[in-house]
Amino acid sequence: MSLIEITEVRKSFGDNEVLKGINLDVEPGEVIAIIGKSGSGKSTLLRCINGLESITSGSIQVAGAQLLDDELHLKALRLKVGMIFQQFNLFPHLTAGGNVMLSQMVVKKVAKADAEVMARKMLERVGLAHKFDAFPDELSGGQQQRVAIARALAMQPIALLCDEITSALDPELVAEVLAVVRELAREGMTLLMVTHEMKFARDVCSRVVFMHQGRVHEIGPPEEVFANPKTPELRQFIGMVDETV
Amino acid sequence: MIEFTLWDILRNLLLAARWTIVLSLVSFVGGGLVGLLILFLRISPKTWLNWLARGYIELFQGTPLLMQLFIAFFGLGLFGIDVPAWLAAGVALILWSAAFLAEIWRGCVEAIAKGQWEASASLGMGRLQQMRYVILPQALKIALPPTVGFSVQVIKGTSLTSIIGFVELSKAGSVVTNATFLPFTVYGLVALLYFALCWPLSKSSQILERKLNVAHRNH
Numbered sequence: 001m002s003l004i005e006i007t008e009v010r011k012s013f014g015d016n017e018v019l020k021g022i023n024l025d026v027e028p029g030e031v032i033a034i035i036g037k038s039g040s041g042k043s044t045l046l047r048c049i050n051g052l053e054s055i056t057s058g059s060i061q062v063a064g065a066q067l068l069d070d071e072l073h074l075k076a077l078r079l080k081v082g083m084i085f086q087q088f089n090l091f092p093h094l095t096a097g098g099n100v101m102l103s104q105m106v107v108k109k110v111a112k113a114d115a116e117v118m119a120r121k122m123l124e125r126v127g128l129a130h131k132f133d134a135f136p137d138e139l140s141g142g143q144q145q146r147v148a149i150a151r152a153l154a155m156q157p158i159a160l161l162c163d164e165i166t167s168a169l170d171p172e173l174v175a176e177v178l179a180v181v182r183e184l185a186r187e188g189m190t191l192l193m194v195t196h197e198m199k200f201a202r203d204v205c206s207r208v209v210f211m212h213q214g215r216v217h218e219i220g221p222p223e224e225v226f227a228n229p230k231t232p233e234l235r236q237f238i239g240m241v242d243e244t245v
Numbered sequence: 246m247i248e249f250t251l252w253d254i255l256r257n258l259l260l261a262a263r264w265t266i267v268l269s270l271v272s273f274v275g276g277g278l279v280g281l282l283i284l285f286l287r288i289s290p291k292t293w294l295n296w297l298a299r300g301y302i303e304l305f306q307g308t309p310l311l312m313q314l315f316i317a318f319f320g321l322g323l324f325g326i327d328v329p330a331w332l333a334a335g336v337a338l339i340l341w342s343a344a345f346l347a348e349i350w351r352g353c354v355e356a357i358a359k360g361q362w363e364a365s366a367s368l369g370m371g372r373l374q375q376m377r378y379v380i381l382p383q384a385l386k387i388a389l390p391p392t393v394g395f396s397v398q399v400i401k402g403t404s405l406t407s408i409i410g411f412v413e414l415s416k417a418g419s420v421v422t423n424a425t426f427l428p429f430t431v432y433g434l435v436a437l438l439y440f441a442l443c444w445p446l447s448k449s450s451q452i453l454e455r456k457l458n459v460a461h462r463n464h
Contacts, residue, residue, distance in 0.1 A: 050367055051366075052363055052366065052367065071371055071372070074366075075369050075371065078366070078367055078368065078369040079369050082367065082368075083363075083364075083367035085360060085363065085364060087358075087360050089358075089360035089361060089363065089364035090364075091361065091364070091365075091379055091383075092383065093382045093383050093386075102368075102378055102379075103365070103368035103369060103370060106370055106374050106378055107368060107369040107370055107374070108369075148364075151368070152367075152368070155368060155369065
């Protein structure tokens with residue numbers, strides 16, 4: 001059984017069908033890049049996987065936890081998949097350490113001392129052990145995003161969803177965040193990332209999903225997808241991206 | 246004819262001002278608690294709870310406080326329930342404050358970025374946990390200045406309860422005027438006392454606003 005099973009998922013916003021029957025199975029330890037033009041539904045797909053958007057039809061399962069639209073099922077699912085956002089979304093009223101500790105204590109009822117040990121460990125993992133007491137507005141964008149990764153990791157998820165996590169960063173800060181993600185991939189974390197970092201996708205990912213108009217248009221290992229695009233849409237997309245790089 | 250000294254007048258007004266303060270505190274604290282409840286209904290994802298809260302707020306914001314006091318005082322009397330003035334005043338002011346506070350706070354809660362809800366949800370928090378640990382601590386900061394500002398409205402609102410016979414500062418003012426025939430002096434002092442109560446509050450609201458300087462943080 002696959003770790004994440006996405007079966008015939010459809011999602012509409014009003015009359016606008018954004019996902020038109022998505023099928024995707026993700027094995028443990030896979031690193032998947034979802035690429036495509038804006039409006040192709042890639043972020044929506046990611047948001048559906050952890051229940052931030054409800055799906056219109058189809059089913060999503062993560063390690064046996066079914067996506068259903070009630071708080072109990074959502075919580076069970078969200079304990080298995082963490083999510084990192086484009087805008088970091090750190091809690092501004094808490095320190096970096098507090099950000100990483102909060103959900104452990106509130107959701108998992110971990111004792112404060114244990115949560116702190118875990119928080120220090122996770123901040124160390126993203127190279128920010130020394131920023132434990134810093135508030136988010138005292139950190140650079142790259143540092144904030146690394147704290148966000150530590151915060152998700154502290155919940156010990158079995159998969160991480162990354163929604164354009166470097167898109168809001170200044171160019172010189174992108175590398176430090178990608179280095180952390182690369183390290184996670186090496187350690188065997190299952191990752192699904194919507195990204196515009198084509199080089200990163202080529203180097204790190206096991207499979208690339210090209211989405212077009214709400215469908216999985218092409219899927220395969222990066223060397224195949226990038227070197228040998230089968231459809232004109234993907235060829236055009238890769239051409240477009242390469243010109244900008 | 247008895248002569249009244251200025252001190253006689255002021256002393257009586259000060260004694261009555263205690264009731265203005267007590268009624269204001271009760272209304273503000275009670276209104277805050279009821280307002281919090283209305284706030285939770287108002288931002289609930291369940292539509293019918295939402296409409297209930299919306300109706301409540303529209304009703305109390307859309308009618309004069311004076312009418313609400315009359316209805317609380319005389320209205321219940323029609324059903325044979327004898328409502329003392331202090332009770333009618335307290336209940337009406339609590340319900341009225343709740344409507345305004347709930348709406349002020351709703352604005353503050355909605356000012357918190359959507360990403361905060363999403364991040365806390367993705368970490369597995371339930372709705373109440375999100376409110377308690379993520380949204381309210383941030384909203385509170387924004388809410389403080391307008392909430393303190395609104396307390397001024399509550400204090401001034403208590404003056405209307407004089408009409409249903411609750412003896413607070415304004416009612417004492419008219420009683421003392423009737424005895425002394427010195428309306429200008431008496432009402433001048435009444436106004437000064439209200440000002441002494443309200444001004445420090447509006448001033449601290451301004452200071453809080455500048456200190457928290459919420460609009461310019463994190464940008």
